[in-house]
Amino acid sequence: MTRFDDLYTEADTFLHRLDPRVKIFSVLLLSLLAFVLSHLLSLILLLSFIFLLLLLARARYSKTLFALKFVLRFMALIAVLWPIFDPSGTPVLARLGPVTITEPAIWRGITSAVRVGCLATVWYILMFTTSQRDLVRALVKLGLRFDFGLTLAIALRFFPAFGSVMESIIDAQRARGMEFEKGGVLTRSRRYVAVLGPAIVTALRTADTLSLALESRAYGARKDRTYLRDLRMSGGDYVALSIAIALLVVPAVARFAFEVPI
Numbered sequence: 699m700t701r702f703d704d705l706y707t708e709a710d711t712f713l714h715r716l717d718p719r720v721k722i723f724s725v726l727l728l729s730l731l732a733f734v735l736s737h738l739l740s741l742i743l744l745l746s747f748i749f750l751l752l753l754l755a756r757a758r759y760s761k762t763l764f765a766l767k768f769v770l771r772f773m774a775l776i777a778v779l780w781p782i783f784d785p786s787g788t789p790v791l792a793r794l795g796p797v798t799i800t801e802p803a804i805w806r807g808i809t810s811a812v813r814v815g816c817l818a819t820v821w822y823i824l825m826f827t828t829s830q831r832d833l834v835r836a837l838v839k840l841g842l843r844f845d846f847g848l849t850l851a852i853a854l855r856f857f858p859a860f861g862s863v864m865e866s867i868i869d870a871q872r873a874r875g876m877e878f879e880k881g882g883v884l885t886r887s888r889r890y891v892a893v894l895g896p897a898i899v900t901a902l903r904t905a906d907t908l909s910l911a912l913e914s915r916a917y918g919a920r921k922d923r924t925y926l927r928d929l930r931m932s933g934g935d936y937v938a939l940s941i942a943i944a945l946l947v948v949p950a951v952a953r954f955a956f957e958v959p960i
Contacts, residue, residue, distance in 0.1 A: 705765060705825040707757040713827040714755075717935040718836035724942035725824050731946045732816040734953060738805065740960050741812040748819050755826040765825075769818040773811040780807025830854045832929075839929050852908070860901065867896050 708714075713721070728748070735741050752762065780803060787802030824833070830851060838847040868878065871892050878889055952958040 705757075705761065705822065706829050707755065707761065707826050708829075709756040709827075711754060711756055711827070712934070713751065713823065715934070716827075716938055717929055717931050718824075718828045718832045719840060719929065720931070720935045720939045720942075721824050721828055722833075722836060722840075723939060725820050727942045727946045728820045729817055731949060732813050732820075734946065734950050735813075735960055736809075736953070737960060738809045738812065740949075741809060741816060745812055745816050745819070748816060748823065751823050752819065752826065755823060757826045762822075762826075765822055766819065769815055772818070773815045776811040776814055777807045780804075780810060835925070835927075835929060844923060856904065856908075860897075860904075863900050864893065864897055867893050867900075 728744070731744060732741065735744060781799045782797055784803040784806060785798035785800060787800040790798055790800050791804070792799040828836075834847045834851040834854070837850070838844055842850075871889075872878070876889055876892060878886055880886075881889075949960050953960050
């Protein structure tokens with residue numbers, strides 16, 4: 699199975715050049731917009747706008763498909779299951795024993811699926827266009843304690859690497875004749891003990907090496923910190939942030955203040 703350790707794709711686009719703080723706020727505002735919009739057509743337009751931004755991010759097709767296939771499957775699951783568990787409304791289209799399928803429930807299911815798609819895919823804009831270093835630096839700049847930011851950076855860096863270690867251990871055990879796919883659930887679970895042991899040893903060894911590396915660099919010796927690359931807002935960042943705010947405020951005022959159906 700294709701796997702990517704990092705969704706970030708290096709490119710020279712306006713999305714990559716935006717301040718990561720602007721992208722964080724913009725993604726949050728677009729997520730709130732998905733809750734403000736109530737009509738299916740409005741949500742489809744928002745989802746199309748998000749897909750357009752993903753296209754402008756110039757991520758590789760294989761990486762984009764890898765990231766979006768889980769979202770698309772979840773959207774399909776919501777659209778299918780919603781009418782089954784929501785029998786309200788008329789007209790009734792079908793009755794299958796205790797299950798009643800109504801037309802309004804089908805449309806509510808599709809609407810909810812598109813809304814979830816908006817909430818999920820909008821975060822890929824941030825992941826595709828922001829490196830882990832810049833993301834953590836932006837969170838620290840926004841007020842997150844540096845040690846928390848360092849913890850997040852380490853997690854983002856080593857969790858995917860640990861997944862690679864797990865795959866290597868499983869491949870090594872398969873080379874020794876161990877079959878993880880055969881047998882019942884309990885039998886297969888017991889076989890994974892042969893993977894869990896080496897994985898724990900590797901994790902402890904990595905943690906020890908990391909602690910020695912931090913100690914050798916005198917981490918925590920001084921409270922004040924300097925940075926090789928600081929974040930500064932430019933005129934384009936303020937324009938992009940203003941557009942994102944307008945995209946949320948205008949529909950929210952139209953719906954809640956003037957009761958315009960959107």
